[in-house]
Structures are given as C-alpha cells and as structure tokens.
Amino acid sequence: MSPSFSIKVYKQYFNFASSHFMIFENGTREPLHGHNYRVQIKGEAPELAGDMVFDFLDIKPIVREVCDSLDHKLLIPKDNKFLKIYTEKKNYVIETPDESYFSIPMSDTLLLPILNTSAERIAMYISEEIRKKVLSKFQYSFTSLEVEVEETPGQSAVFLHREQL
Template identity: 70%
Template sequence: MYLFIYHLKTHGPRLGAKTRFALFSISECSYKLSHLKERLFLDFNYSIKVYKQYFNFAASHFLIFDDGSREPLHGHNYRVMVKGEAPKLEGDMVFDFLDIKPIVREVCDSLDHKLLLPKENQHLKIHDKGKSFKLTTPDESEFVIPKQDVLVLPISNTSAERLAIYICEEITRITQERFNFRFSAFEVEVEETPGQSAVYAHKETL
C-alpha cells in the first residue's frame, strides 16, 4: 500500500518554497513524519548570549600535569561569555538580561585577584597554617600565601576547561536558588588570552 504526501524541498515553510507530490510506502511515511516531528519540536530552542566587558577577572595559577610536574606560577586576564537556552519563553524572554548579568559578574568578581588552587588535585598538598596556606608540589616547591589572596576551588586543575565548568555550575546554581529557574542548556566560554579559550556546555536532563 502506498500513500501520497507532500515533500518540501526545503526544511521549513519558507516563502517561495516549491512542493511536489511523491509516492512513499507507509513505513517510509512513518519515518519521514517522525523525522519531521523531531526537527520541528525536539530541536527547537531559544537562547540568549551575554558577553560584557566587565565579565572578566585577573587571577594567578599554575597547572599541574599528570606526572606531577607543573607550570611556573603566572597569571591571566580572563574573559567570560555565557549562553543560556530554554525550550519556551517566559514573559517573552528566555531569562531577563537584568538578572543574569549581575550573577555572571558576581562569579567573576569572586575569582578576581586571587591565586586559584585546585583542591582535588592529588599532586598538590595544601596545608592550613592559620592565616596562610602552605603549598607543596612533587618537585619540592613550597609556597606560603596569605589566605585572603587564595581561592581553593573544588576542581582537579585550574585549566581554562575546569574553570569553565566551575563557573557554569556556580551561575546555574545561583539562578536556581534566586529565581527557581533552570536553563535547558548553559554554555560558558573562558578566554585566558585573546584567541585562546575553552568552552563547557551543560545540558539538563529533563
């Protein structure tokens, strides 16, 4: 048994799009309609992208490699860009720009002018000395840093990739706590030098 259905030459109802009749079996029709439904509904999203000049932080760090070796202590002027998605609009918006901008800035400011340390790195030993931290690494380097100049993060390394994950988790946590809102997907890009950045994208399991 065969059925006639319309077949669009384009993927959407654009002006001027031509149609033609084609002969398909029932199984072929079922597959094509399922594919069309997926394109029309499952992949449909709204998004906002925010990148402001003040989404930045200056911080020092050193990467620790798998063999225990490390980079010299150095710093970057980091910049941050975020993108949030939602399957539908609330009040004609994905999320209010006036609400998301202070959150991103708050997270960036918390990292600003700090030595960033990875709490979960097996090669870095962080000793609490009261008003300071003493750091030791496998190459027998030792650092003593005042606590107010240090931020110990729940990550395994201070790479741009791991910082992007941390920033993403912080922003989405705050939006959930303050606005009871969850993006269907959220993306953070961390640029450590011009033309050199890492991106982390998180999708919610609905």
C-alpha cells in the same frame, strides 16, 4: 532535536585577573603565572517565559558576582591529587611534587573544587556557580548553559552543561 531559544551574554566587566599553575598528569607543574580572563555565557530554553529565555538584567549581576569572586586571587585546585594543601596561621601552604612550597595568605587565595586550573575546569566551575545562583534566586534552570573562558585573545575553553530531561 527540538527547537529552542537562547541568550548570549558578554559584557566588558565579565572578567577577572587571576594567577594559577597547572599540574600535569606526570606530577610536573608549570610556573606560577596569571591571565586577564574574560567570560561569556549562552543559556538555552525550549520555551519562552514572558517572551524571554531569561532577563538580561537578572543574569548580568550573577555572572559579574562570580567573576568578581575570582578576581585578584591565586586559583588552587583543591581536588588535585598531586597537591598537599594545609593551613598555617592565616596562610594556605601548598606543596607540589617538585618540592615547591607556596605559603600564601588565605585572603589572596581561592581553593576551587576542581581537579586543575585549566581554562576548561575554570569554565566548568563558573558554570556550576552561575547555575546554583540562578536556581537559588529565581528557581530557574536553563536546559543548557555554555560558559566560555578566554585566557588571552584567541585562546579560550568552553564548558557546556545540559540538563537531563
């Protein structure tokens, strides 16, 4: 393994309060509930540009923007095979295998391109959003980006994306 540099960023405002429910492999679901999530990231690069991996002043607003987009939303995994999701007027209607039926305003809901709303999948989603925004705005890509999502103190999940070299 070759040497590399990394930055780790955690700010008090890297957080979001959201509700969700998990759908399990047998099609059952847990009750609708919420968390006060916290996020931290670690970005890695093999070399320094301007004596930095990436400027803290540039990455902090990006992470905050991604967190803010999730704040006060019901997170729904639109790629989950067990959910039926359709629109009715200004609402998303979500049907689950246990015949639960949710009708929720679109403005209060975020359909995520993930299979489930586990902390692991949410970390993956956040990682992809950060990577897209950094690449779009700065034409930069970390050699690896690690995103940790904490659901509650002492309980977190990590997603690590490594670029193919």
